[in-house]
Amino acid sequence: MGEHAIDVKNISIHYRILNSASVRGGFWGRKKRNLVHEAVKDLSFSVDRGEVLGIVGKNGSGKSTLLRSIAGIFAPNVGEIDLHGYTVSLMALGIGFVSRLSGRENIMLSGMLLGFSEKAIREKMQEIIEFSELGEFIDRPVATYSIGMHSKLAFAITAMLETDIMLVDEVLSVGDSRFQKKSLAKMRELITDVNTTVLIVSHSMETLRSLCDRVLWIHDGVMKEIGDTETVIQHYNDFMNK
Numbered sequence: 001m002g003e004h005a006i007d008v009k010n011i012s013i014h015y016r017i018l019n020s021a022s023v024r025g026g027f028w029g030r031k032k033r034n035l036v037h038e039a040v041k042d043l044s045f046s047v048d049r050g051e052v053l054g055i056v057g058k059n060g061s062g063k064s065t066l067l068r069s070i071a072g073i074f075a076p077n078v079g080e081i082d083l084h085g086y087t088v089s090l091m092a093l094g095i096g097f098v099s100r101l102s103g104r105e106n107i108m109l110s111g112m113l114l115g116f117s118e119k120a121i122r123e124k125m126q127e128i129i130e131f132s133e134l135g136e137f138i139d140r141p142v143a144t145y146s147i148g149m150h151s152k153l154a155f156a157i158t159a160m161l162e163t164d165i166m167l168v169d170e171v172l173s174v175g176d177s178r179f180q181k182k183s184l185a186k187m188r189e190l191i192t193d194v195n196t197t198v199l200i201v202s203h204s205m206e207t208l209r210s211l212c213d214r215v216l217w218i219h220d221g222v223m224k225e226i227g228d229t230e231t232v233i234q235h236y237n238d239f240m241n242k
Helices: 020-028 063-070 103-113 118-132 135-139 147-160 177-191 205-211 229-240
Strands: 004-017 035-048 052-056 078-082 088-092 165-169 197-201 214-219 222-228
Touching (some): 004 197, 035 063, 035 197, 035 222, 052 063, 052 205, 063 165, 088 147, 103 135, 103 147, 118 147, 147 177, 177 197, 177 205, 197 205, 205 229, 214 229, 222 229
Parallel strands (some): 052 197, 052 214, 088 165
Antiparallel strands (some): 004 035, 214 222
């Protein structure tokens, strides 16, 4: 067993859901209903330094919630996550960008939030812009970007400003097919570094087969299985095709 980069220990994550009935109840004096959604339930696993772990599960199973918790966007309600001092970045749609700022300004902001100096970010700036293929749009507000453009910028920033742990949430499947191939090639290049640990959420079994050492299957917030990539994918596909 290698040195652990990530230890997830008995974490549970829940949040309250405000529905229209509870709002009306508040106005008319009726008792409010507190609805609690358990997104992740008593989940434990470890990831070795340099390992690539895929994460599968149906929509709403808790995959993205798990990645956001590992990234430190919010803490689990129960349990703990230990990154052993390693730096972490999350590559996901709708995360980390300020919509009124330009793409260029968001590159600077994202880099600083990741702990890079202004000098280091400026040295990588042109490389990030060229990889993103946004051209003149790099100086326009991110609010004007399409989903594909947002994905390109998110991938370019995380890929060029490398951290010890990379969390990738579905962005490899967004954008035109040529950019998807380019991103996949870059991801393969990044994971050849034995010190880079990667967690990938994807609905593409082909992508997971080509990149991952192991796969974690989450179902309704609970771990169903973790192990060999091909074995877990086969079990997951069999379950989903019932």
